[in-house]
Amino acid sequence: MxxxxxxxxxxxxxxxxxxxxxxxxxxxxxxxxxxxxxxxxxxxxxxxxxxxxxxxxxxxxxxxxxxxxxxxxxxxxxTQVPRERATVMVAVDVSGSMMAGDVAPDRLAAARAAAHEFAGGLPEQFNVGLIAFGGAASVLVPPVTDRAALSGGIDRLAEGVAGPGGTAIGEAIAASLDSIRALDAEAGQDVPPARVVVLSDGANTMGQDPATAAQRAVELGIPVDSISFGTAAGTMRNGTPVPVDGQTLQAVADTTGGDYFAAEDADELRAAYADVGSSIGTRTExxxxxxxxxxxxxxxxxxxxxxxxxxxxxxx
Structure with missing residues (x-):
């Protein structure tokens, strides 16, 4: 002082x-x-x-x-104060492997609950958007300050809502960057202070290379935080093993200057989201x-x- x-x-x-x-x-x-x-x-x-x-x-x-x-x-x-036009894009994996029950009741249900808590803890003036990705990426909610609309989008996160099977991490990052640059009339030339948060349980299997999308994020000055969610013992309903694989997510975070978190249960996932929330969209005055x-x-x-x-x- x-x-x-x-x-x-x-x-x-x-x-x-x-x-x-x-x-x-x-x-x-x-x-x-x-x-x-x-x-x-x-x-x-x-x-x-x-x-x-x-x-x-x-x-x-x-x-x-x-x-x-x-x-x-x-x-x-x-004092930490929110930045003007601060934008957060949350991308959540909805592929079939997210139905594994190694995290009760399943990975996707736990991810939905944590996303609700994360969004509710951000300042009201933040623009927050939501991407669902499986074999493709789908913008469920463009970046808005309307928390009711965001909450409804999180509730719609379900298996298959973003195309056929697969995990398109690169497409999710690209869709998040496109949404940020479409925030307002100035965003195309004056990119708002933003951050992308990607949650998945596996490596990229479809779409563009995550490294390419990460490099674009670097050019725009947008860090990508990533969370690998699940355990090595995860299995799908039919017994197919789906162990968590965080190598791709960690590489993306390292490249873009974001943070990487490995969460094996709901409590660790909430803690990861809390760490992300404490580092985005603020400046010191x-x-x-x-x-x-x-x-x-x-x-x-x-x-x-x-x-x-x-x-x-x-x-x-």
Whole structure:
């Protein structure tokens, strides 16, 4: 944290002086009380002494002054803020192997649930789109801020919704890049800050080479995060083994400057999405945060007033 007017912090010395004066005044008061030697009479005259409570309003008041001085010095802090036109494309594998039951209830159902959670955790102003891919890639939802439309698209993720069998990772990346460049009238020339997230359980078997699509992403400055989902023991309903294969996905992430995650269960998948969500579409800005100190000071002032009214029937 930095201070735009650090010289104003010297006013804290005055607050410290008030605190010291309060302590001295209380000690003098204690010495005067000791001079009243008839303790039985003192108990009858003032049987209920406030004790520590009498110091609470003063303590809150001094803390309030400290916070107000800090706010007056105009503190500034680095803050993560969403980028304008920030866009995220989520591409989900819906090939037959995603029906493997090594992740309960199956890989695709777990992927749908995690995608809902991921989309719900992104800032509302983010544009988020959805690609389903199997043997081909299909744009289920173009990048929009409408979370209801996105949620409906995620619910439509199902086996076979994106063409015949196969896994077209390269086509999914290409379709994601095309959707980003079609975001608005400026996107063709001024590519918005964007990221692609690809989830699959296997290697590319159809369509264009993922390396070609990854190179295009590099040229556009769009990182591709990839998540391999499933275990080595996965099998389809007919017993065909479909072990997870993340080599292609890792190569794509390494090429584009994205992150690669290997998730073997629903919890690891949610954690991977959480890591992705924390790294996209934001920039660091230095912003004035004096309102935080002023607000906290006002809360302490209110508490000091309430304590004084409740215990002593007067304002401090």
């Amino acid at each position: 930095t201070w735009l007017s650090p010289e104003r912090l010297w006013l804290l010395a005055a607050v410290a002086g008030l605190a010291a004066g309060y302590v001295v005044a209380q000690r003098r008061r204690s010495r005067y009380a000791v001079r009243f030697t008839n303790l039985r009479l003192l108990d009858r005259v003032a049987p209920k002494r406030p004790g520590w409570r009498r110091h609470v309003p003063a303590g809150l008041f001094l803390a309030m002054l400290g916070l107000l001085v800090a706010g007056f010095a105009q503190p500034q802090a680095a 230095i912003r004035d945060v004096s309102a935080r100190f002023v607000g906290a000071g006002l809360v302490l002032a209110l508490l000091a007033a309430l304590a004084s009214l409740f215990w002593f029937a007067r304002l401090p």
